[in-house]
Amino acid sequence: MLTVRIGLLPIIAVLGIIFFAVFLIMRSQSHTLSWYPEFPGPEWLQVPNVPKETTSRQRPCGIPKPCPEGDFSFLIASGAANVVGPKICMEDKMVMGYVEENVGYGINIAVVNGKTGEGMKTAFFNMYDGDIEPLVEFLESIENGSIVLIATYDDPATKLNEKARKLIRELGSSAIQSLGFRDNWVFVGGKGADVESTLEKHIKNNRDKNKYDSWPEMIELQGCLPRYLE
Incomplete structure (x- = not known):
């Protein structure tokens, strides 16, 4: 039986790429990341609320x-x-x-x-x-x-x-x-x-x-x- 072993670093790299892609998509949307309560995003990224x-x-x-x-x-x-x-x-x-x-x-x-x-x-x-x-x-x-x-x-x-x-x-x-x-x-x-x-x-x-x-x-x-x- 052939066993394929995947190291921890490649998995982290893939997750990092996915996270970065999601980050770019959300950044392009002119919305704050604070709409998602568990991920408020950095303060510089947030767009001020309009009264x-x-x-x-x-x-x-x-x-x-x-x-x-x-x-x-x-x-x-x-x-x-x-x-x-x-x-x-x-x-x-x-x-x-x-x-x-x-x-x-x-x-x-x-x-x-x-x-x-x-x-x-x-x-x-x-x-x-x-x-x-x-x-x-x-x-x-x-x-x-x-x-x-x-x-x-x-x-x-x-x-x-x-x-x-x-x-x-x-x-x-x-x-x-x-x-x-x-x-x-x-x-x-x-x-x-x-x-x-x-x-x-x-x-x-x-x-x-x-x-x-x-x-x-x-x-x-x-x-x-x-x-x-x-």
Whole structure:
């Protein structure tokens, strides 16, 4: 019988090579070795932990900087064509959006408490083949002291009538008078307070470019809002 004897040194050498290969793979991963509790790795190799509040998971709206103390930060984005839905954020929190599953074609509205910044109610209204009355009733129900944020998606204007336009105009919008088929529009205003009409963006749809399948580019509006006084 032939007996093969392997010395201790070759075994150590093989284990060393395996260990070094694993070390190089893990080093290339930009992770700390401390994820494995029994092998924390040398201190120079570890990557500092990123604070949770700065990660995109914790900041879904991506508002770049905080507002002055006492003000509310907001971000509104219109829909992109009839493919990507709009989003409405307050204080870097998603109030309306795809993830929240509360947006839809037409006009999307979020009503926020002007003193606390807390969301009060949201709704969307199909302005192509829907009914105008629910939108009118919703606008009439908004309480004084509320912040109102609006974002459009696909077509916001086919069913709009003068009554609905007047109610939105009273919230501070000037663009509502010329809002048309498949226009993109974002707006932030208020009920019962002076609101600058510049807190909105409006892009007309160029129907001459493609009569049956055209939309303007997505638009975004962000900034700071003062709290309503007691």
